[in-house]
Amino acid sequence: MSKEEPKKKVANEIKVTQGDDGIDIIATYQNNIILIQCKNIESAISVKIIREFESSVSRYPNSLGIIVYNSEKNKGNKLTPKAKIWVSTSKENIKVCNKKEIVEVIKKFFSIKPEEKDYIITNYKADEFNLEEFGITSKNVSIEQMVIKKSSNRHKPY
Numbered sequence: 001m002s003k004e005e006p007k008k009k010v011a012n013e014i015k016v017t018q019g020d021d022g023i024d025i026i027a028t029y030q031n032n033i034i035l036i037q038c039k040n041i042e043s044a045i046s047v048k049i050i051r052e053f054e055s056s057v058s059r060y061p062n063s064l065g066i067i068v069y070n071s072e073k074n075k076g077n078k079l080t081p082k083a084k085i086w087v088s089t090s091k092e093n094i095k096v097c098n099k100k101e102i103v104e105v106i107k108k109f110f111s112i113k114p115e116e117k118d119y120i121i122t123n124y125k126a127d128e129f130n131l132e133e134f135g136i137t138s139k140n141v142s143i144e145q146m147v148i149k150k151s152s153n154r155h156k157p158y
Helices: 047-057 083-089 102-110
Strands: 012-016 025-029 032-039 064-069 095-099 119-131 136-148
Touching: 012 047, 012 136, 025 102, 032 047, 032 102, 047 064, 064 102, 083 095, 095 102
Parallel strands: 032 064, 064 095
Antiparallel strands: 012 025, 025 032, 119 136
8 A cells, every 4th residue: 555645735714605795615825815706607707797706805805816617517718708807907816717727826826926135945944943033933944935025125123
């Protein structure tokens, strides 16, 4: 019998509801809120559906809203032309995908894009780790990637 690597958890489900004006699942990923609406329809998603979902998402600042469509039923255009325009110009963070794409959409949206001036730590292991100026102290540390944003507006610790 071969041992398989345990699967990494991508999101923690907080709440599943129905009939709540557009939010079917509320989940978290890296302490960020993700609002999901599931659509099991054959036709393209209309601008009306997008607008109603956008209204629901707007009640959760800095969240990600995802409309997940059934790719087995909706084989043509996933969005009407007006809905495409609405999504691309929305002030809210709204994405549309099928169930096979949802994990990648979440990871991509919340990935940190380091800038040239940032501090980047990758593949780091230590018995003790200390960044006093950031208030970070820990033991037995393994860091896959950490990006520390360097900002000229921030006060200097010393």
